[in-house]
Amino acid sequence: MNVEDFDFDLPEELIAQTPLQDRTASRLLVLDRKKNERADRTFKEIINELKAGDCLVLNDSRVLPARLYGTKEETGAQIEVLLLKQEQGHVWETLVKPAKRVKKGTVIRFGDGRLQATCIGETDHGGRMLEMEFKGIFHEVLEELGEMPLPPYIKETLSDQERYQTVYSKHSGSAAAPTAGLHFTTELLNMLKDKGVQIAFVTLHVGLGTFRPVSVDKIEEHKMHAEFYQMSEQTADLLNEVRKQNGRIIAVGTTSARTLETIMSQHGTYKECSGWTSIFIYPGYEFKGIDGLLTNFHLPKSTLMMLVSAFAGKKFMMDAYAHAIKERYRFFSFGDAMLIV
Incomplete structure (x- = not known):
C-alpha cells in the first residue's frame, strides 16, 4: 500500500494556531460507518451522540515541559x-x-x-x-x-500552558498532548456521566515517533517508535463489563485506540498490564478493542491518517476530510474533532 494514497491538499490557514476560549466550542463531524452518513455538529452535542452504557476511554497522560x-x-x-x-x-x-x-x-x-x-x-x-x-x-x-513542546506547525505562543493539557491529565511522561481530549471540560464529562456514559482511563505516554513523517514509499516498511502504556485493574474490569453488556467502547484519541488494540491483540481481553507498544494500524487491520473513535483531524500521509482510514474505510475517510476542508473545519492539535461510530 502506498503512502501517497493518504495524501490530500490542506490549506495552511485551516491549521489551528490557538485553542478556542471554550474547550467545548469546537466543531464535531459525526461519521456513521454503517449508514455511510456524516453530520456537522458542535462538540457540546456529543452528549446527543452517546448513550447510557457507552464507555469513553481517555488517555490521562500529561505532557512534560520537555x-x-x-x-x-x-x-x-x-x-x-x-x-x-x-x-x-x-x-x-x-x-x-x-x-x-x-x-x-x-x-x-x-x-x-x-x-x-x-x-x-x-x-x-x-x-x-x-x-x-x-x-x-x-x-x-x-x-x-522547561517549556511546553508545541508541534512545529503551531507558530503562535501559548499564553496558558494548561490549554495544551487535558483537564484530566495525571501521569507526566508525554512529549505531545493526546489532543482529542482537549475538547472536554470537567462539566461536560460530568454531564455525560449523569446520562449513564461510563468514563475509563488508560495511560499512553505519547512520543514524537507517532507524528514523525513516514519516510518510506510503502506503508508496510514503516516502523513505529515504542511508547509506554498502562491499564489498571479497575479500567480492565469496567471495559470487560461494558463489553458483556453490549455497550460501545469509544476511544478518545488514537493513543487510547492504540493502547486498547495492543492489549486486546496480546491478551484477547482487557486486563491490568503495562509495557511498550509499537503497534502500527493501517487499512487491512481488524479492530478488536474499540467500537468508536473520537479524534482530531490529522496530517496528510501520517500514520494517524492511516489508522482512522483503517477504522472507517479509506474512501469514506478521504471523503470526510474533503468535506471538512470545504466546510473550513480547523485542523490538528487545537482544531476541531470527529466522532466515528
Whole structure:
C-alpha cells in the first residue's frame, strides 16, 4: 500500500494556531460507518451522540515541559533539547539543535547549572542520549526550566500552558498532548456521566515517533517508535463489563485506540498490564478493542491518517476530510474533532 494514497491538499490557514476560549466550542463531524452518513455538529452535542452504557476511554497522560534551552559548557553555544523518552536511570533519548555541536562527552548546562546533561551517545535517528544531573526532584526542576513542546506547525505562543493539557491529565511522561481530549471540560464529562456514559482511563505516554513523517514509499516498511502504556485493574474490569453488556467502547484519541488494540491483540481481553507498544494500524487491520473513535483531524500521509482510514474505510475517510476542508473545519492539535461510530 502506498503512502501517497493518504495524501490530500490542506490549506495552511485551516491549521489551528490557538485553542478556542471554550474547550467545548469546537466543531464535531459525526461519521456513521454503517449508514455511510456524516453530520456537522458542535462538540457540546456529543452528549446527543452517546448513550447510557457507552464507555469513553481517555488517555490521562500529561505532557512534560520537555523543551529545554541551555548552553554548551565549553563554548557557551546555545543548545535546544527536546526530551523524548526516559531510559534507565536519568538517561533520556532526546532531539538536540544544532545536533552537530553535540558529540559524545559534550556537557550542556541549564538554569545556571541547576540541571546538567552529558551526551553519552547517538541514536539511529540522529538523536542524542543525555545523562542528567540535578539537585532535588527531576520533574520539579523540569517544571521550572522547561517549556511546553508545541508541534512545529503551531507558530503562535501559548499564553496558558494548561490549554495544551487535558483537564484530566495525571501521569507526566508525554512529549505531545493526546489532543482529542482537549475538547472536554470537567462539566461536560460530568454531564455525560449523569446520562449513564461510563468514563475509563488508560495511560499512553505519547512520543514524537507517532507524528514523525513516514519516510518510506510503502506503508508496510514503516516502523513505529515504542511508547509506554498502562491499564489498571479497575479500567480492565469496567471495559470487560461494558463489553458483556453490549455497550460501545469509544476511544478518545488514537493513543487510547492504540493502547486498547495492543492489549486486546496480546491478551484477547482487557486486563491490568503495562509495557511498550509499537503497534502500527493501517487499512487491512481488524479492530478488536474499540467500537468508536473520537479524534482530531490529522496530517496528510501520517500514520494517524492511516489508522482512522483503517477504522472507517479509506474512501469514506478521504471523503470526510474533503468535506471538512470545504466546510473550513480547523485542523490538528487545537482544531476541531470527529466522532466515528
